[in-house]
Amino acid sequence: DQQVKQNSPSLSVQEGRISILNCDYTNSMFDYFLWYKKYPAEGPTFLISISSIKDKNEDGRFTVFLNKSAKHLSLHIVPSQPGDSAVYFCAASSGGSNYKLTFGKGTLLTVNP
């Protein structure tokens, strides 16, 4: 049972435009959500996170939106740059004493110059 789903395996956008990556979850106990970015031959690196008490968190060009009622979150990248081309993983945690993250399968973002 996949508790965190990224239904788009890939996304291609033009440089300068907005990239929107989507993620759905099924476990209502999740209360902390993160996005990780992964380049080939490297480990995932933390990008941005959001707590369930918020519906938006912004960090520079990256904004994460959380819709708890729909169990949906999205990552917006504006403007997109070629260096943003990577695999993006959505992850979720139920916090408390359970520290493990549940990851989606990832979305490959390609930003074309």
Next chain:
Amino acid sequence: DSGVTQTPKHLITATGQRVTLRCSPRSGDLSVYWYQQSLDQGLQFLIQYYNGEERAKGNILERFSAQQFPDLHSELNLSSLELGDSALYFCASSVASAGLYTGELFFGEGSRLTVL
């Protein structure tokens, strides 16, 4: 550079064999996590150790075991290897003590295991 070191980077072995993957966490991090990434799969949580003690267990097979040593480095032991065990194995670390958890894990570059 995340500060998390994994060895070896690549490993090729045969079915039925046993291998050990090693992880050194970031300086000061007390928690170590092991994740498996198979082809076309997301990162599957295997196990977490905090300051030498097992803290959480995920989808870890009985043929796999792990431990965290007093110097906080960790080893993941994979035995009776099968073709399906071929994957990228990531180690991650975090401070992860009660009240300080932010969910941010720092990942190593991974160990790619190929079982032939």
